[in-house]
Amino acid sequence: MSQTRLIAIEQDILAKNDSFAAVNRQFFAAKGVFVLNLMSSPGSGKTTLLTRTLTDLKGRFPMAVIEGDQQTSFDADRIRATGTPAIQVNTGKGCHLDAQMVTQAVGRLPVATGSVLFIENVGNLVCPAGFDLGEAHKVVVLSVTEGEDKPLKYPAMFAGADLLLVNKVDLLPHLTFDVARMIAYARQLKPNLRVIEVSATTGQGLEDWYGWIEEGLAKAVATR
């Protein structure tokens, strides 16, 4: 295939995605729904962070989850075990969720007015960065077992994020991971990137993450 034709196809796909993303964003804005698109490598702890978050924030405001994976409904099952409504979207060979998948999932999910909708994207640091889902913020999770160099290796992911959750900080005593260096790399790509260091298993740092969510939700509700 010629390079020109390839670029034309890519532009078509992205334009179609953007029009669905705009529809989603309008729907979420009208209902005061605060939507977060969580992205990371497989195994960084997205689902663990989510189950802990849903359990800790239960009763404060309504929440729902869209789970993206190539195969299985394991993660949606883990989320539903917390009592939160969740939809699993399997992308098959696809390496990311797209905005139309979110439109369809939202049609099958009880998304309450004034709620938080978490979207767990397919695990990798590449393709999810290119697709707007209509979210309020892209949140990237990087765990301390992955190496400080990841922001520079996968720049689009970090340049497009509004919040970086550095997860598994409970493991730092056993590693040589340099948190400050990794954050400096990430801020080369996004100077005002907000960073919160957390452990989904011990709960360290989670209050800051919850505060950030509550602030965002309050804004979404106020501008409804």
Ligand SMILES: Nc1nc2c(ncn2[C@@H]2O[C@H](COP(=O)(O)OP(=O)(O)O)[C@@H](O)[C@H]2O)c(=O)[nH]1
């Ligand atoms: N030590 C430690 N392990 C964690 C933490 N968060 C997640 N894990 C573990 O990392 C593995 C992958 O977690 P999972 O939530 O499935 O990651 P996902 O693929 O990003 O959804 C599991 O074995 C979790 O128990 C953490 O904060 N500390």
Ligand SMILES: [Mg+2]
């Ligand atoms: Mg997961």
